[in-house]
Amino acid sequence: MDLKLEKVFLNEGECISVQYCLEMSDICFSGTKPFRTPVKTDVSIENHAGTVYLKANVEFDFHTSCDRCAVDILKRFNYTFNHILKLAVDENCDENSIVIENYKLDLDKLLIDDILLETPSKFLCSDDCKGLCLNCGQNLNQGMCGCNTYQGELHFEVLKSLINENTKN
Ligand SMILES: [Zn+2]
Ligand SMILES: [Zn+2]
Numbered sequence: 001m002d003l004k005l006e007k008v009f010l011n012e013g014e015c016i017s018v019q020y021c022l023e024m025s026d027i028c029f030s031g032t033k034p035f036r037t038p039v040k041t042d043v044s045i046e047n048h049a050g051t052v053y054l055k056a057n058v059e060f061d062f063h064t065s066c067d068r069c070a071v072d073i074l075k076r077f078n079y080t081f082n083h084i085l086k087l088a089v090d091e092n093c094d095e096n097s098i099v100i101e102n103y104k105l106d107l108d109k110l111l112i113d114d115i116l117l118e119t120p121s122k123f124l125c126s127d128d129c130k131g132l133c134l135n136c137g138q139n140l141n142q143g144m145c146g147c148n149t150y151q152g153e154l155h156f157e158v159l160k161s162l163i164n165e166n167t168k169n
Contacts, residue, residue: 006103015046052085068131
């Protein structure tokens with residue numbers, strides 16, 4: 001979505017707001033297309049004492065898989081992004097400044113860039129995901145497979161729980 005921001009830039013106190021659904025289903029991220037449903041956006045742009053501020057809230061479902069055991073994971077993210085819009089580069093520009101040309105802002109591009117930067121690229125189904133057996137491929141969260149590779153870990157787990165029991169008493 002292209003926004004023409006001439007009115008906002010030229011009038012102090014001027015504010016516009018836009019809510020729309022941003023389609024990102026074709027966007028690849030870490031080798032998959034995790035944005036299967038549209039991203040809900042709520043954007044306001046305001047000229048406050050001559051400075052033009054953009055605030056964007058985005059909310060979306062993120063379909064991905066566990067980095068260790070590969071089960072499907074669905075996460076919901078909610079982010080707020082803040083930017084200052086400028087017509088030219090100046091000495092106050094920082095990483096949150098966006099320089100636009102001819103008062104025209106490509107809002108889709110800005111939000112997509114923000115979302116891709118902010119979203120983590122690796123996920124675990126849980127912090128203690130046991131992963132897959134390197135030998136047979138069994139998902140070890142669903143039970144042990146009997147391979148020797150896992151026995152060592154099992155003994156360690158038993159030992160750890162014994163230690164925990166002892167420290168409790
Ligand atoms: Zn997992
Ligand atoms: Zn195994």
